[in-house]
Amino acid sequence: MATHLKNLSDFSNTTVPSAAGFRFGIVVAEWNAEITNALYLGAYQSLLKYGAAEGDIFTHPVPGSFELTSGADLLLKHKELDAVICLGCVIQGETRHFDFICDAVAHGVSNVAIKYAKPVIFGVLTTDNQQQAIDRAGGKHGNKGDEAAITAIKMADLARQLQD
Numbered sequence: 212m213a214t215h216l217k218n219l220s221d222f223s224n225t226t227v228p229s230a231a232g233f234r235f236g237i238v239v240a241e242w243n244a245e246i247t248n249a250l251y252l253g254a255y256q257s258l259l260k261y262g263a264a265e266g267d268i269f270t271h272p273v274p275g276s277f278e279l280t281s282g283a284d285l286l287l288k289h290k291e292l293d294a295v296i297c298l299g300c301v302i303q304g305e306t307r308h309f310d311f312i313c314d315a316v317a318h319g320v321s322n323v324a325i326k327y328a329k330p331v332i333f334g335v336l337t338t339d340n341q342q343q344a345i346d347r348a349g350g351k352h353g354n355k356g357d358e359a360a361i362t363a364i365k366m367a368d369l370a371r372q373l374q375d
């Protein structure tokens with residue numbers, strides 16, 4: 212379903228488990244900071260809303276979305292976490308650089324998730340222009356950060372259920 216048909220912050224049709232006791236890493240790209248800061252705010256507030264403790268949320272900036280993979284890997288290597296949320300915003304420019312970054316990050320975070328058997332959430336906007344990003348970072352289509360946080364909670368809860 213395309214985002215314009217589904218608000219990224221609407222979870223009225225689903226059950227969100229409690230986030231209490233889960234430990235979350237968040238890596239945030241500094242590129243397009245006005246967008247990624249909004250994504251972070253949405254994700255952080257969503258984690259708290261569903262019961263995560265402030266002391267269980269570990270946030271680290273990285274230069275750009277390409278470094279989200281390395282950031283997630285370092286967090287999982289050095290900290291006991293239940294999930295990592297990767298937040299970034301890649302906006303099409305004049306060259307094909309956009310394609311390479313988006314592809315690298317999507318595959319990269321997936322590989323980190325498999326490497327550590329931990330949920331690593333792809334909270335990265337990949338847009339044609341700035342307005343599309345604004346619309347998905349707290350604008351008319353909601354906040355991708357909210358969606359990423361809820362996804363992290365659900366996946367951490369699934370992992371805990373399967374461990375028991």
Ligand SMILES: Nc1c(NC[C@H](O)[C@H](O)[C@H](O)CO)[nH]c(=O)[nH]c1=O
Pocket residue numbers: 240242243274275276277278299300301302303312
């Ligand atoms: N153009 C965007 C970038 N570019 C930077 C890369 O992510 C990376 O930091 C650089 O290539 C050095 O490795 N990053 C974004 O997050 N968003 C962009 O629109």
Ligand SMILES: CC(=O)[C@@H](O)COP(=O)(O)O
Pocket residue numbers: 301302303304305306307308309312
């Ligand atoms: C996604 C990018 O790296 C891009 O915004 C950089 O812009 P350009 O392709 O014009 O160099």
